[in-house]
Amino acid sequence: IRDHRRRRGLPHPPGPRPWPLIGNLFDIPKESPWLTYAQLSKKYGDVISFNVFGQTIVILGSIKVTKDLFEKRGDTYSDRPVFPFIEMMDLQWALPMARHAEPWRLGRKLLERSLRPVAAAAYRLLQEKRAHVLLSRLLESPDKWVEHIELFQGEQLLAMTYGYEAQGSDDRVIDAAKKMSDIASTTSLPGACLVNEFPFLRHIPEWLPWFSYKPLARIGHDLGQEVMNDPIQFVRESILNGTAQPSLALENFEAAEKLSGVERKKQERAIAETLGSMYTAGSDTSVASMMSLFLAFLLRPDVQRKAQEDIDAVTGRERLPTFEDRPKLPFVDAICKEVSRWMPVAPLHIPHAATQDGVYEGFFIPKGALLIANTWAILHDPAVYPEPDIFKPERFLNPNGTLREDPTLVSAFGYGKRFCPGRHFAEATLFIVAVSVLSVFNLEKGGGSENRPFDYSYSSGLISRPNTFPCSFIPRDQKAIDLLIADSLAR
Numbered sequence: 234i235r236d237h238r239r240r241r242g243l244p245h246p247p248g249p250r251p252w253p254l255i256g257n258l259f260d261i262p263k264e265s266p267w268l269t270y271a272q273l274s275k276k277y278g279d280v281i282s283f284n285v286f287g288q289t290i291v292i293l294g295s296i297k298v299t300k301d302l303f304e305k306r307g308d309t310y311s312d313r314p315v316f317p318f319i320e321m322m323d324l325q326w327a328l329p330m331a332r333h334a335e336p337w338r339l340g341r342k343l344l345e346r347s348l349r350p351v352a353a354a355a356y357r358l359l360q361e362k363r364a365h366v367l368l369s370r371l372l373e374s375p376d377k378w379v380e381h382i383e384l385f386q387g388e389q390l391l392a393m394t395y396g397y398e399a400q401g402s403d404d405r406v407i408d409a410a411k412k413m414s415d416i417a418s419t420t421s422l423p424g425a426c427l428v429n430e431f432p433f434l435r436h437i438p439e440w441l442p443w444f445s446y447k448p449l450a451r452i453g454h455d456l457g458q459e460v461m462n463d464p465i466q467f468v469r470e471s472i473l474n475g476t477a478q479p480s481l482a483l484e485n486f487e488a489a490e491k492l493s494g495v496e497r498k499k500q501e502r503a504i505a506e507t508l509g510s511m512y513t514a515g516s517d518t519s520v521a522s523m524m525s526l527f528l529a530f531l532l533r534p535d536v537q538r539k540a541q542e543d544i545d546a547v548t549g550r551e552r553l554p555t556f557e558d559r560p561k562l563p564f565v566d567a568i569c570k571e572v573s574r575w576m577p578v579a580p581l582h583i584p585h586a587a588t589q590d591g592v593y594e595g596f597f598i599p600k601g602a603l604l605i606a607n608t609w610a611i612l613h614d615p616a617v618y619p620e621p622d623i624f625k626p627e628r629f630l631n632p633n634g635t636l637r638e639d640p641t642l643v644s645a646f647g648y649g650k651r652f653c654p655g656r657h658f659a660e661a662t663l664f665i666v667a668v669s670v671l672s673v674f675n676l677e678k679g680g681g682s683e684n685r686p687f688d689y690s691y692s693s694g695l696i697s698r699p700n701t702f703p704c705s706f707i708p709r710d711q712k713a714i715d716l717l718i719a720d721s722l723a724r
């Protein structure tokens with residue numbers, strides 16, 4: 234009755250009929266939910282809703298609706314839901330999970346300032362160097378290509394964030410951050426973790442190990458503290474020793490020195506928490522996009538060849554490519570854009586939450602509702618992107634070969650006030666990896682799959698990445714190897 238009064242007779246957005254008590258529990262798919270939501274949007278419209286044990290979940294299926302709600306009504310729809318499991322791990326300090334409140338605002342401001350295009354450009358040299366090291370590792374042990382790109386991304390993030398030189402794949406900080414990200418990513422979508430639907434499960438004691446979430450939450454909590462505190466401690470010590478390298482941490486600590494008392498303490502806390510989120514936010518996402526890039530090269534060898542021709546024309550095969558070549562390589566940039574569209578890394582972004590009751594196009598959206606844009610469906614709308622399942626970089630080129638800006642594509646990086654602050658860094662990463670790898674290697678279907686139909690599939694967490702597929706990195710010729718050796722000797 235209370236719900237009916239609040240709604241003033243207005244209906245919730247349409248959707249599958251709920252069961253008593255459990256609501257739409259069984260309508261929330263675990264595997265590739267974006268595909269099911271896209272089907273349901275065709276039936277019910279661009280705004281649909283589910284109810285699971287009284288929790289309203291609203292799915293947005295068009296760019297117009299995301300603009301109306303996340304941009305025009307950003308004050309109401311920029312919060313994050315409280316996931317009981319994330320609370321149990323005490324991970325709300327991480328920026329992507331943080332509520333729409335003061336600590337988030339401080340951290341957001343800090344990151345936007347540090348990662349704006351002109352500031353992020355200071356880290357281009359570091360990205361180039363790391364990409365060239367990646368090439369040497371691919372040459373040495375091509376079978377470990379997934380490990381290599383994970384390490385590449387972890388190393389460059391930690392170097393940019395803290396000036397920290399990771400010690401290979403066994404590095405303690407990388408290991409802790411990776412484990413923490415895995416736990417957070419696999420437990421943060423509706424239906425992914427029972428304790429989120431049944432918060433009372435958080436109270437089940439530990440002596441019921443099969444049912445208790447406490448041991449896993451404690452592991453997540455400890456990993457989170459390690460990820461936040463250890464690298465910051467490293468920076469503080471290196472500032473004292475005079476060995477601190479340029480980094481986001483150094484730059485922000487220096488700026489905080491101008492503050493005093495409580496303000497300075499608050500800012501230093503924001504630095505630790507915000508930078509502690511960088512690995513979680515920036516690692517799996519970029520690794521997933523690099524894996525999709527390589528997958529696309531296997532599926533479209535002609536795209537690979539054309540990009541190589543362009544790169545060779547710019548470098549004359551006398552050197553490895555750099556960021557300075559970027560304006561002359563629009564086709565490679567178009568490939569990177571198509572990767573973001575074709576298989577968006579976060580097909581359902583990170584859910585936003587409503588901070589107050591609202592009405593949209595005659596439908597009632599209650600305070601506390603989860604709002605999820607179906608980014609995958611938006612970027613696979615055949616009216617905007619004909620033959621959306623086919624990888625076609627040409628769609629991002631103008632007839633004269635220049636790059637075509639596409640206002641819809643930015644949804645691959647989220648919406649409104651929660652839009653990804655790492656977008657420019659992420660795009661630069663994908664570009665430098667694409668040009669570096671193609672200048673030295675041909676990518677071919679590996680593992681005996683050369684003459685068989687090539688099957689691939691994607692994982693279903695908050696971050697969706699290709700399940701590992703066989704990919705061979707074959708040096709293009711002796712000249713490519715010589716270039717790489719010359720580069721590593723010069724390093």
Ligand code: HEM
Pocket residue numbers: 328329330331341344510511514515516518519522578579582583584585645646647648649650651652653654655656658659
């Ligand atoms: C291909 C790579 C990446 C993709 C596709 C991506 C995409 C996204 C998406 C979809 C969101 C959620 C936006 C929303 O809720 O509306 C997000 C948030 C975020 N991203 Fe990225 N991201 C990438 C790389 C990065 C990198 C490299 C960094 C850091 C250097 C980063 C930092 C963040 C942060 C801190 C947030 C949380 C923002 C907030 O809640 O206010 N991301 N990203």
